[in-house]
Amino acid sequence: xxxxxxxxxxxxxxxxxxxxxxxxxxxxxxxxxxxxxxxxxxxxxxxxxxxxxxxxxxxxxxxxxxxxxxxxxxxxxxxxxxxxxxxxxxxxxxxxxxxxxxxxxxxxxxxxxxxxxxxxxxxxxxxxxxxxxxxxxxxxxxxxxxxxxxxxxxxxxxxxxxxxxxxxxxxxxxxxxxxxxxxxxxxxxxxxxxxxxxxxxxxxxxxxxxxxxxxxxxxxxxxxxxxxxxxxxxxxxxxxxxxxxxxxxxxxxxxxxxxxxxxxxxxxxxxxxxxxxxxxxxxxxxxxxxxxxxxxxxxxxxxxxxxxxxxxxxxxxxxxxxxxxxxxxxxxxxxxxxxxxxxxxxxxxxxxxxxxxxxxxxxxxxxxxxxxxxxxxxxxxxxxxxxxxxxxxxxxxxxxxxxxxxxxxxxxxxxxxxxxxxxxxxxxxxxxxxxxxxxxxxxxxxxxxxxxxxxxxxxxxxxxxxxxxxxxxxxxxxxxxxxxxxxxxxxxxxxxxxxxxxxxxxxxxxxxxxxxxxxxxxxxxxxxxxxxxxxxxxxxxxxxxxxxxxxxxxxxxxx
Numbered sequence: 001x002x003x004x005x006x007x008x009x010x011x012x013x014x015x016x017x018x019x020x021x022x023x024x025x026x027x028x029x030x031x032x033x034x035x036x037x038x039x040x041x042x043x044x045x046x047x048x049x050x051x052x053x054x055x056x057x058x059x060x061x062x063x064x065x066x067x068x069x070x071x072x073x074x075x076x077x078x079x080x081x082x083x084x085x086x087x088x089x090x091x092x093x094x095x096x097x098x099x100x101x102x103x104x105x106x107x108x109x110x111x112x113x114x115x116x117x118x119x120x121x122x123x124x125x126x127x128x129x130x131x132x133x134x135x136x137x138x139x140x141x142x143x144x145x146x147x148x149x150x151x152x153x154x155x156x157x158x159x160x161x162x163x164x165x166x167x168x169x170x171x172x173x174x175x176x177x178x179x180x181x182x183x184x185x186x187x188x189x190x191x192x193x194x195x196x197x198x199x200x201x202x203x204x205x206x207x208x209x210x211x212x213x214x215x216x217x218x219x220x221x222x223x224x225x226x227x228x229x230x231x232x233x234x235x236x237x238x239x240x241x242x243x244x245x246x247x248x249x250x251x252x253x254x255x256x257x258x259x260x261x262x263x264x265x266x267x268x269x270x271x272x273x274x275x276x277x278x279x280x281x282x283x284x285x286x287x288x289x290x291x292x293x294x295x296x297x298x299x300x301x302x303x304x305x306x307x308x309x310x311x312x313x314x315x316x317x318x319x320x321x322x323x324x325x326x327x328x329x330x331x332x333x334x335x336x337x338x339x340x341x342x343x344x345x346x347x348x349x350x351x352x353x354x355x356x357x358x359x360x361x362x363x364x365x366x367x368x369x370x371x372x373x374x375x376x377x378x379x380x381x382x383x384x385x386x387x388x389x390x391x392x393x394x395x396x397x398x399x400x401x402x403x404x405x406x407x408x409x410x411x412x413x414x415x416x417x418x419x420x421x422x423x424x425x426x427x428x429x430x431x432x433x434x435x436x437x438x439x440x441x442x443x444x445x446x447x448x449x450x451x452x453x454x455x456x457x458x459x460x461x462x463x464x465x466x467x468x469x470x471x472x473x474x475x476x477x478x479x480x481x482x483x484x485x486x487x488x489x490x491x492x493x494x495x496x497x498x499x500x501x502x503x504x505x506x507x508x509x510x511x512x513x514x515x516x517x518x519x520x521x522x523x524x525x526x527x528x529x530x531x532x533x534x535x536x537x538x539x540x541x542x543x544x545x546x547x548x549x550x551x552x553x554x555x556x557x558x559x
Contacts, residue, residue: 003399005062007070011077011401014056018405021049024110029404030347035114036127041103042138043094043145050088057081062078072555073399076406076547083239090235095146097153098502099160099495100338104210107132108168111181112334113344119192122185126195129178132203136210147221155222156475157502162214167336169208175361176204177268177334226455226475226501233456236505241410242513242548247453250508254449255462257511257522261443262485267523268436278436282487285370285433294366296332296360302369303330303358305382310428314381318426321381324350329379333359334455339495341375343384346392354385361491369521370433370487371487374420374441382423382538383416390542398545407546409506410479414513414549415542417445421514445514447486448507449476452500475501516549520556 002008019026023034039045057078065071087093096102111129115121146152163172170176178200185196228236230247237245262278269281275285277360285291293299307328315321323347333342339359346354356379360367377383391403420438429435453459454473461477463469467485468477475497482493500507525532537559544555 002395003073003397004071005066005070005456006509007060007065007073007077008399009060010056010063011399014052014077015400015404017052018049020097021045021052024106027110027113028344030349030352030406036124036131038107038110038128038131038135039103040138040224041107041135042141045138046088046094046142046417050085050093053081053085053088057085069397072551073402075350075551075554076402076545079242079551080406080408083242086235087239088405090232091146091149091151092232092235094142095149095151095153097143097161098157099164099498100503102161102502103135103142104161104165104207106524107139108177108207108336111178112357115352116184119188120230122182122188122196123192125181126192126199129196129199129203132178132199133206134446136206140213143218147196147218152218152222153502154226155219155224156226156498158214158219158222160498160502162211162219164336165207165211169204169211171208171211172318172336176200176207177336178203180334192249227458228456228504230457233453236503237508238505240408240506240509242408242552243410243512243550245512247457250449250512251453251457251459253515254446254508254511255340255465258443258446258450258485259441262444264435265439265443268432268439271432272436276461278440278487279437280438285436286368288370288433290371291368291433293369295365299358299367300330300332303356305378306373306376307356310377310381310423311466317385318535318538319382319443321386324393325354325386327353327508328385329353330357331355331357333357335359335362337500339492341379343379343388345384345388348392348400350389354389356380356385359420366513367543369516369527371437371440371489373434374423374429374438377423377428378416383419384412386419387412387415387542388546391545394543394545397543402545402547408548409509410513410516410549411546412513413510414515414517417442417514418517421518434485444486445507445510446483447482448496448500449511451481451497452504452507454478455501456504513549516553516556520553521559523557524559 015031019029019031019034022039023037024039026034059076060074063074065074111125116125153555154166160505166172168177170179182196182200184448185193233247237247265278267516269276269278273284293302309324311321311328327330339361341356341358343356344355344357391398394403420441423429424435424438451473455475455478458472460470460472461468472478479493479497481494483490521537524537540559541556
């Protein structure tokens with residue numbers, strides 16, 4: 001039976017309130033009844049969601065926890081909603097605009113999650129697509145309001161999002177995203193086809209107009225400086241991690257971690273080719289036919305096979321995987337967004353499976369797998385899919401808020417990065433090429449800690465690092481550092497720098513979360529050296545659901 005108390009009831013009701021006020025979020029969560037609607041991103045819409053959150057957290061605080069289940073649910077809810085409200089109160093939500101996860105992306109990407117198997121599915125999609133102009137008008141209203149209040153994202157974000165909107169509008173040499181979306185509607189009545197085509201044109205026009213608004217009206221008001229400064233940075237870092245973190249300590253640790261990983265990469269490079277640097281070893285791996293794929297269909301097939309094999313081989317032996325978790329779909333993402341892989345969790349009830357998406361450069365057909373083996377484990381199993389789907393599955397022990405809304409980047413991305421390292425421990429990365437790819441991924445995440453904090457706080461680069469020592473970080477130095485001190489591809493690095501600058505505090509959450517998971521595991525083993533069981537530790541930890549890192553640290557100390 002699901003947990004029952006007034007605290008759990010308020011938490012469950014809040015999920016319904018969120019779904020009603022954020023229909024796009026409802027689709028991501030798998031809460032039905034809102035799939036024909038889009039979210040109101042206007043200042044009034046943002047205020048309505050903030051008011052609902054404030055009312056819910058007041059109600060939760062007023063309750064007295066009766067047992068451990070109540071105490072945990074209350075702590076998780078209060079920490080998460082307080083962090084969200086702090087961002088709202090600073091005016092950052094209504095002003096939100098960045099290249100990876102802000103209203104323009106959400107109002108487009110939600111259509112990727114909608115079913116298109118039946119006539120009724122297409123009819124619902126047509127209704128929602130017809131609402132895109134109103135949703136975009138709300139986005140414009142919020143950004144204009146924020147600009148009048150003196151809060152606008154940096155011009156870099158404004159300009160890059162304008163480019164994305166132009167691509168989705170079909171202004172970059174290809175069809176609009178929405179035209180491509182309805183190509184599969186071949187066996188529908190003529191009247192529905194007409195509705196779909198009209199809605200696609202209207203949605204594309206709205207995104208084209210948004211691109212013009214961003215370039216012509218908002219960009220001249222946007223600050224040129226990318227750094228957000230210490231106050232906003234601490235607020236966002238807390239939001240993404242759910243932890244009281246000292247950026248200075250994290251910055252110093254990031255450098256230590258970067259050097260540690262870089263040293264091991266040099267050792268692996270020596271094994272790949274004696275005398276080679278990591279960059280030279282990467283060139284050897286890129287030229288090796290064993291790691292080469294040609295065509296996006298080949299990439300998709302490779303992803304799916306590797307993911308399916310991990311599900312099958314880890315099941316029972318290292319993790320408990322119920323049937324509902326055994327379906328993980330791999331897909332190539334539509335063009336126009338940021339490059340790289342990402343994951344969408346299953347819907348509540350698993351009517352929609354978890355999905356791993358890969359966003360690639362338009363026209364790219366050649367890929368190498370040594371870079372990406374650990375990425376599949378990160379996004380799939382034992383990474384995001386195992387963690388998030390396990391949480392969704394806990395209907396008998398967690399309330400709906402805990403299962404669907406309590407996630408933090410530090411908890412989620414920290415686990416996924418830990419999962420990559422775990423697969424090495426389980427002997428899944430014995431090949432030096434795949435190991436080099438994993439190490440570079442971890443080096444990249446350590447570099448994120450350094451560069452994200454350094455750029456936003458404009459910190460000096462320490463002596464002994466071999467990189468512009470004594471200079472203060474700038475976006476140009478951040479780009480140079482990631483291009484020259486990691487093995488990541490240039491196009492991805494450029495996207496990543498834009499991402500860090502528009503999403504302050506999120507990039508360090510990976511390594512910070514991983515550090516906590518590793519420490520908690522070691523502490524649990526030390527507490528119970530004779531009886532510690534890694535499989536049991538993982539299972540109990542994952543079944544706790546998502547939460548902020550400070551709350552997680554307290555919970556894991558009980559294992």
